[in-house]
Amino acid sequence: MVSQDENIGWSVSEMARNVAMDIPNGSYVNLGIGMPELVATHVPVGREVIYHTENGLLGMGPAPAEGQEDSELINAGKKYVTAIPGACYFHHADSFTMIRGNHIDFCVLGAFQVAENGDLANWSTGAPGTIPAVGGAMDLVAGDITILVISRHTTREGEPKIVKKCTYPLTGKAVVDTIYTDLAIIEVKDEGLFVRELAPGVTFDYVQERTGAKLHQYP
Amino acid sequence: MVSQDENIGWSVSEMARNVAMDIPNGSYVNLGIGMPELVATHVPVGREVIYHTENGLLGMGPAPAEGQEDSELINAGKKYVTAIPGACYFHHADSFTMIRGNHIDFCVLGAFQVAENGDLANWSTGAPGTIPAVGGAMDLVAGDITILVISRHTTREGEPKIVKKCTYPLTGKAVVDTIYTDLAIIEVKDEGLFVRELAPGVTFDYVQERTGAKLHQYP
Amino acid sequence: MINKIVASPAEAVADIFDGAVVMISGFGEAGSPIELIHALIDQGAKDLTVISNNTGSGHVGLAALIAHRRVKKMICSFPRTANSMVFPELYNNGEIELEIVPQGTLAERIRSGGAGIPAFYTPTSVGTPLAEGKESRTFDGKTYVLERTIRADFSLVKCRAADRYGNLVYNKTARNFGPIMCMAAEATIVQAKQIVDLGQLDPEAVVTPGIFVGKVVEVANPAEESKLVAEGRRYPW
Amino acid sequence: MINKIVASPAEAVADIFDGAVVMISGFGEAGSPIELIHALIDQGAKDLTVISNNTGSGHVGLAALIAHRRVKKMICSFPRTANSMVFPELYNNGEIELEIVPQGTLAERIRSGGAGIPAFYTPTSVGTPLAEGKESRTFDGKTYVLERTIRADFSLVKCRAADRYGNLVYNKTARNFGPIMCMAAEATIVQAKQIVDLGQLDPEAVVTPGIFVGKVVEVANPAEESKLVAEGRRYPW
Numbered sequence: 001m002v003s004q005d006e007n008i009g010w011s012v013s014e015m016a017r018n019v020a021m022d023i024p025n026g027s028y029v030n031l032g033i034g035m036p037e038l039v040a041t042h043v044p045v046g047r048e049v050i051y052h053t054e055n056g057l058l059g060m061g062p063a064p065a066e067g068q069e070d071s072e073l074i075n076a077g078k079k080y081v082t083a084i085p086g087a088c089y090f091h092h093a094d095s096f097t098m099i100r101g102n103h104i105d106f107c108v109l110g111a112f113q114v115a116e117n118g119d120l121a122n123w124s125t126g127a128p129g130t131i132p133a134v135g136g137a138m139d140l141v142a143g144d145i146t147i148l149v150i151s152r153h154t155t156r157e158g159e160p161k162i163v164k165k166c167t168y169p170l171t172g173k174a175v176v177d178t179i180y181t182d183l184a185i186i187e188v189k190d191e192g193l194f195v196r197e198l199a200p201g202v203t204f205d206y207v208q209e210r211t212g213a214k215l216h217q218y219p
Numbered sequence: 220m221v222s223q224d225e226n227i228g229w230s231v232s233e234m235a236r237n238v239a240m241d242i243p244n245g246s247y248v249n250l251g252i253g254m255p256e257l258v259a260t261h262v263p264v265g266r267e268v269i270y271h272t273e274n275g276l277l278g279m280g281p282a283p284a285e286g287q288e289d290s291e292l293i294n295a296g297k298k299y300v301t302a303i304p305g306a307c308y309f310h311h312a313d314s315f316t317m318i319r320g321n322h323i324d325f326c327v328l329g330a331f332q333v334a335e336n337g338d339l340a341n342w343s344t345g346a347p348g349t350i351p352a353v354g355g356a357m358d359l360v361a362g363d364i365t366i367l368v369i370s371r372h373t374t375r376e377g378e379p380k381i382v383k384k385c386t387y388p389l390t391g392k393a394v395v396d397t398i399y400t401d402l403a404i405i406e407v408k409d410e411g412l413f414v415r416e417l418a419p420g421v422t423f424d425y426v427q428e429r430t431g432a433k434l435h436q437y438p
Numbered sequence: 439m440i441n442k443i444v445a446s447p448a449e450a451v452a453d454i455f456d457g458a459v460v461m462i463s464g465f466g467e468a469g470s471p472i473e474l475i476h477a478l479i480d481q482g483a484k485d486l487t488v489i490s491n492n493t494g495s496g497h498v499g500l501a502a503l504i505a506h507r508r509v510k511k512m513i514c515s516f517p518r519t520a521n522s523m524v525f526p527e528l529y530n531n532g533e534i535e536l537e538i539v540p541q542g543t544l545a546e547r548i549r550s551g552g553a554g555i556p557a558f559y560t561p562t563s564v565g566t567p568l569a570e571g572k573e574s575r576t577f578d579g580k581t582y583v584l585e586r587t588i589r590a591d592f593s594l595v596k597c598r599a600a601d602r603y604g605n606l607v608y609n610k611t612a613r614n615f616g617p618i619m620c621m622a623a624e625a626t627i628v629q630a631k632q633i634v635d636l637g638q639l640d641p642e643a644v645v646t647p648g649i650f651v652g653k654v655v656e657v658a659n660p661a662e663e664s665k666l667v668a669e670g671r672r673y674p675w
Numbered sequence: 676m677i678n679k680i681v682a683s684p685a686e687a688v689a690d691i692f693d694g695a696v697v698m699i700s701g702f703g704e705a706g707s708p709i710e711l712i713h714a715l716i717d718q719g720a721k722d723l724t725v726i727s728n729n730t731g732s733g734h735v736g737l738a739a740l741i742a743h744r745r746v747k748k749m750i751c752s753f754p755r756t757a758n759s760m761v762f763p764e765l766y767n768n769g770e771i772e773l774e775i776v777p778q779g780t781l782a783e784r785i786r787s788g789g790a791g792i793p794a795f796y797t798p799t800s801v802g803t804p805l806a807e808g809k810e811s812r813t814f815d816g817k818t819y820v821l822e823r824t825i826r827a828d829f830s831l832v833k834c835r836a837a838d839r840y841g842n843l844v845y846n847k848t849a850r851n852f853g854p855i856m857c858m859a860a861e862a863t864i865v866q867a868k869q870i871v872d873l874g875q876l877d878p879e880a881v882v883t884p885g886i887f888v889g890k891v892v893e894v895a896n897p898a899e900e901s902k903l904v905a906e907g908r909r910y911p912w
């Protein structure tokens with residue numbers, strides 16, 4: 001465990017922007033609950049991105065104005081949302097066809113742990129006494145959708161979240177493509193983890209010290 | 220081969236009426252191409268029966284008036300049809316869900332041969348040089364839909380169509396429930412073929428002579 | 439004449455028997471047939487196996503059914519939410535069984551149940567604890583698990599509008615599991631916000647063809663689960 | 676901005692390559708994208724594997740594509756109809772391959788191709804010549820055959836209306852294989868009778884969500900195959 005200076009690295013908003021910059025115009029994107037939801041607000045002007053929520057809506061828009069909430073128009077996190085012009089509704093089997101059948105282009109997810117081979121753990125800490133609840137997490141990573149993980153680099157306790165091997169129960173094996181943390185953008189390759197970009201003022205060694213797996217630099 | 224007096228037995232129209240009488244109010248029915256189509260015109264007043272055509276329509280109505288034909292509103296036999304109020308359209312996978320998932324109550328089919336165990340052959344004569352063409356025939360009999368066969372008792376050449384074992388390629392094994400011919404109504408039971416009704420002036424022995432399998436009488 | 443319309447939720451759920459397998463539509467409160475569930479509580483059937491994405495919240499609807507000890511086993515993808523306290527308590531006390539299924543696999547198992555498909559292969563859950571004990575197989579170099587279909591004795595479903603043939607249309611994301619659950623039960627029971635005359639539903643826009651529906655009851659002003667929970671209401675009241 | 680609309684059928688089919696697997700919507704002439712097929716004939720791609728319920732009629736549309744020796748293999752449920760002469764002749768001469776698939780199995784194989792399901796079990800064809808050589812298995816005392824998914828490089832589909840996102844609605848029984856073929860191809864190419872502004876299609880009534888569609892071209896007055904056949908027309912004219 002190595003402590004991390006709170007004033008170092010990207011803010012959550014900057015992390016979301018980093019993800020958004022990697023999503024091209026015309027993409028179909030599923031955003032996980034929590035931090036991933038912020039990505040939608042950072043898509044650059046001129047890019048049109050269509051959001052899928054697995055509970056049956058393609059063309060999800062932002063949260064409604066106060067007083068306009070509709071309890072039958074929600075996202076996968078059960079928050080009130082809106083639908084853009086050109087949206088459409090469908091049932092759950094069709095919705096997961098879009099996921100499992102690789103029609104979605106990008107899925108942005110949070111993580112408990114990511115292993116150096118791309119294994120993802122984000123559904124259960126496996127702690128005794130917790131009730132298992134998987135939702136759509138395993139479906140989202142089961143196809144060949146590009147999986148982008150957005151997460152703080154370490155846990156609140158300073159433990160690395162990027163590890164050699166996940167200790168939490170897996171969501172999927174070798175599924176993560178890119179990891180966006182407050183310290184770096186890290187790509188998962190067959191040869192291992194490669195740092196693509198460092199946050200301002202952050203060194204490679206600083207990131208490596210807070211990572212449980214070996215990092216590589218591009219030549 | 221035993222010749223059959225053309226003036227003996229039910230007319231095609233009466234055969235269709237016999238089938239129609241066995242279809243209760245509220246049934247969902249798929250009618251095969253040809254003779255089965257006649258059944259729709261014989262449903263007794265007061266019964267409401269809904270017709271399914273596997274090319275994506277539930278609530279098929281009669282043929283349109285001349286000049287009202289729509290090349291995008293056809294039945295499985297590719298004939299022009301209409302849609303009743305309360306009809307709906309759906310795609311082919313959903314349509315065969317209704318069939319394979321046993322949601323249809325009755326399917327009325329023609330036959331080349333029916334065996335005493337209920338085997339049905341109605342898609343191919345297996346003759347060399349013919350092009351195989353199965354359509355939806357095998358799907359219609361694959362579930363547990365009640366299968367009603369409407370057919371002349373013998374071929375044009377006087378050969379029995381109800382046989383001990385089908386010589387033509389099968390459409391399905393042990394699938395037929397009741398056979399409606401010009402001579403008799405015959406039920407397929409685990410114990411064999413049972414004659415439920417004889418056409419006026421037709422004797423059990425007359426039917427047995429023109430049948431390639433043993434018939435039974437109800438006690 | 440075909441007329442699937444019944445007069446009350448009580449009449450609609452009258453046939454549900456002890457030990458029945460019951461699918462209940464909804465994703466959270468959206469699409470949850472709360473009046474049918476309350477009628478089922480009044481009706482008294484017990485030892486139920488319930489298939490629903492969640493386990494309800496507060497002490498109304500599905501959570502109330504569970505609280506009344508009517509549910510022997512839940513099959514769902516996500517049994518806990520912000521306001522679910524009933525299920526966690528019973529589960530931690532060992533008073534209710536749980537089968538946890540990935541959401542897309544749950545949807546596909548239900549859909550296949552309606553489609554006469556007894557089993558299918560899927561990539562979801564491969565390499566995870568949820569694939570343990572499941573048969574797996576490789577197709578074209580990728581590993582998949584074999585999943586069996588699910589069918590139910592009854593499905594309880596909420597929709598926006600219905601006609602006497604049982605044709606249904608839904609409202610926004612309240613559609614979710616409704617259409618596939620209608621397909622996968624021996625008897626599907628629907629509460630509709632509105633019953634319309636035959637021919638009023640656009641035949642191109644019907645989502646659930648009437649063939650998948652057994653009974654329909656109009657509930658013009660369904661309760662909103664989240665409001666009842668916020669008010670601390672408990673069923674029966 | 677997302678804009679899937681292209682200017683002409685020729686532009687829409689420009690990428691189809693020799694040896695491609697191509698799904699073509701339609702049940703007989705209903706839903707057959709005749710202008711896209713004619714553009715494909717002009718474009719010249721050959722050695723195609725075509726998946727379509729039938730094989731066309733007369734010497735237009737799919738029958739013309741076959742007549743021009745562009746199709747190496749047909750996968751279909753019913754290769755002969757009243758006015759189909761091209762396919763039977765080539766087939767009897769051994770000039771075209773045929774894989775015959777029961778119609779519901781064909782639909783489900785296509786749908787599963789779009790759904791990421793590599794294989795499923797079905798009761799259809801058990802005990803018949805079409806099950807020969809197929810793996811079978813018993814579930815709950817009933818026998819089923821294992822069927823593999825089908826996917827295509829391209830799907831050519833006809834619909835009634837589309838918007839720039841590729842959302843589609845169909846017309847009556849011309850819907851048939853269109854929605855599932857849109858799901859099962861790497862690139863789906865659609866001819867729509869009408870292109871409408873975004874938001875003009877009712878989000879509750881969209882049949883094919885735009886995510887399944889790559890390119891859309893407006894063909895406001897599509898030819899009617901049966902009329903062309905009755906007139907003895909041949910493509911190209």
